[in-house]
Amino acid sequence: xxxxxxxxxxxxxxxxxxxxxxxxxxxxxxxxxxxxxxxxxxxxxxxxxxxxxxxxxxxxxxxxxxxxxxxxxxxxxxxxxxxxxxxxxxxxxxxxxxxxxxxxxxxxxxxxxxxxxxxxxxxxxxxxxxxxxxxxxxxxxxxxxxxxxxxxxxxxxxxxxxxxxxxxxxxxxxxxxxxxxxxxxxxxxxxxxxxxxxxxxxxxxxxxxxxxxxxxxxxxxxxxxxxxxxxxxxxxxxxxxx
Amino acid sequence: xxxxxxxxxxxxxxxxxxxxxxxxxxxxxxxxxxxxxxxxxxxxxxxxxxxxxxxxxxxxxxxxxxxxxxxxxxxxxxxxxxxxxxxxxxxxxxxxxxxxxxxxxxxxxxxxxxxxxxxxxxxxxxxxxxxxxxxxxxxxxxxxxxxxxxxxxxxxxxxxxxxxxxxxxxxxxxxxxxxxxxxxxxxxxxxxxxxxxxxxxxxxxxxxxxxxxxxxxxxxxxxxxxxxxxxxxxxxxxxxxx
Numbered sequence: 324x325x326x327x328x329x330x331x332x333x334x335x336x337x338x339x340x341x342x343x344x345x346x347x348x349x350x351x352x353x354x355x356x357x358x359x360x361x362x363x364x365x366x367x368x369x370x371x372x373x374x375x376x377x378x379x380x381x382x383x384x385x386x387x388x389x390x391x392x393x394x395x396x397x398x399x400x401x402x403x404x405x406x407x408x409x410x411x412x413x414x415x416x417x418x419x420x421x422x423x424x425x426x427x428x429x430x431x432x433x434x435x436x437x438x439x440x441x442x443x444x445x446x447x448x449x450x451x452x453x454x455x456x457x458x459x460x461x462x463x464x465x466x467x468x469x470x471x472x473x474x475x476x477x478x479x480x481x482x483x484x485x486x487x488x489x490x491x492x493x494x495x496x497x498x499x500x501x502x503x504x505x506x507x508x509x510x511x512x513x514x515x516x517x518x519x520x521x522x523x524x525x526x527x528x529x530x531x532x533x534x535x536x537x538x539x540x541x542x543x544x545x546x547x548x549x550x551x552x553x554x555x556x557x558x559x560x561x562x563x564x565x
Numbered sequence: 566x567x568x569x570x571x572x573x574x575x576x577x578x579x580x581x582x583x584x585x586x587x588x589x590x591x592x593x594x595x596x597x598x599x600x601x602x603x604x605x606x607x608x609x610x611x612x613x614x615x616x617x618x619x620x621x622x623x624x625x626x627x628x629x630x631x632x633x634x635x636x637x638x639x640x641x642x643x644x645x646x647x648x649x650x651x652x653x654x655x656x657x658x659x660x661x662x663x664x665x666x667x668x669x670x671x672x673x674x675x676x677x678x679x680x681x682x683x684x685x686x687x688x689x690x691x692x693x694x695x696x697x698x699x700x701x702x703x704x705x706x707x708x709x710x711x712x713x714x715x716x717x718x719x720x721x722x723x724x725x726x727x728x729x730x731x732x733x734x735x736x737x738x739x740x741x742x743x744x745x746x747x748x749x750x751x752x753x754x755x756x757x758x759x760x761x762x763x764x765x766x767x768x769x770x771x772x773x774x775x776x777x778x779x780x781x782x783x784x785x786x787x788x789x790x791x792x793x794x795x796x797x798x799x800x801x802x803x804x805x806x807x
Contacts, residue, residue: 331685378686403683411685441645443573443653444620444690 326395327385327418333409334378335447341372349410356405361388370424370563376555383563385424430564431512435505435521436557449502450557454528456503461496464527467537468494468520475544477520478513487513515552522550568637569627569660575651576620577689583614591652598647603630612666612805618797625805627666672806673754677747677763678799691744692799696770698745703738706769709779710736710762717786719762720755729755757794764792
């Protein structure tokens with residue numbers, strides 16, 4: 324049977340979601356617990372990778388098991404009893420055998436949280452940007468990224484992908500309590516893409532780049548021209564839509 | 566000179582605010598850093614103790630130093646560079662020599678956060694209560710605790726105090742996103758008092774106690790009759806008013 328599961332994790336103490344040798348990853352921790360639960364090696368498929376330090380409010384995964392004595396929607400309970408405290412399973416259900424959480428995803432939503440002053444309860448989850456943010460202005464600038472575009476300049480030079488075309492259907496900023504939130508919706512995201520996009524807004528806000536520069540950077544299709552990759556700690560994979 | 570400082574801390578990994586031998590406390594961590602900064606032993610006075618696991622959104626402390634090469638309002642910057650990541654200094658100022666953060670406090674405000682479902686980003690900061698909460702009903706029940714009353718039943722039996730009279734000037738519940746918040750204002754709070762009060766509401770909500778039982782518990786003036794002490798993790802010292 325094929326199980327679709329929604330999980331949360333605090334990315335602070337992980338070297339990203341994807342299994343790598345000799346570092347702590349979300350995938351390895353979950354697979355260790357699934358092995359403990361089902362007594363057999365279980366391979367998980369994630370909707371997408373998240374980098375070291377990036378959080379997930381809702382990440383979707385799926386995995387196949389021969390059978391389960393636990394009803395599909397109850398698997399999260401014994402699993403949560405053994406998961407480390409920075410991973411939580413939110414829901415599980417049986418889905419058709421051909422469901423693949425990566426390839427079936429229609430839309431991914433990310434949020435990036437920015438704040439003006441330190442707060443110990445938000446330090447793991449938001450970036451300090453000590454400049455005033457004009458949300459209306461940010462939302463005007465945001466239009467440059469919307470649409471189907473080549474985001475090669477906004478992709479880590481290390482990434483190996485067939486193409487750099489991504490369709491951004493929504494990009495908006497809004498106030499949430501004492502923080503500013505960027506929410507971005509897209510069919511796919513390249514490695515570091517959201518963190519380079521938010522970085523562009525920080526540069527625009529400091530007047531170190533203007534909107535024409537951003538267009539030129541996009542047109543260059545080369546990572547070297549875009550601003551630095553912003554810290555992962557303000558970034559959340561917020562939801563994956565199927 | 567006498568320095569008044571507002572600090573924040575995440576109580577999860579502390580054995581409370583007050584210095585005790587061989588355990589990690591907020592006071593000891595701060596005093597270690599003040600020693601490093603000023604090169605001399607500095608004694609801090611806290612507005613009040615917080616228990617192991619209790620957080621502070623704003624705790625007020627004061628301490629005396631001979632002199633400072635750093636302007637009083639700038640002390641927080643070098644201090645924050647050396648404080649552990651679960652303590653943050655928010656502001657500092659010079660105050661009159663006779664100011665004492667404990668005795669000068671007019672009002673203490675605490676908040677307790679309750680949620681219905683798990684969320685990994687709130688697990689350190691809120692209590693899971695799996696029953697529906699009727700906020701209007703909670704605010705009616707809340708009236709029983711308001712006023713100047715003897716709270717001996719609501720005080721840890723281990724506490725050594727001269728008397729148990731506390732004046733509660735406000736006690737209200739409100740919704741905040743997907744959590745219910747209890748906010749309580751009082752001139753003083755006894756050891757574990759807020760955590761036993763919130764516990765009473767949980768019992769009222771589960772119908773294991775009714776409001777007449779609560780009055781009888783208050784009248785008994787004996788800890789043994791009141792409900793158990795609720796987890797510290799949902800509790801924040803929110804603000805101290807002078």
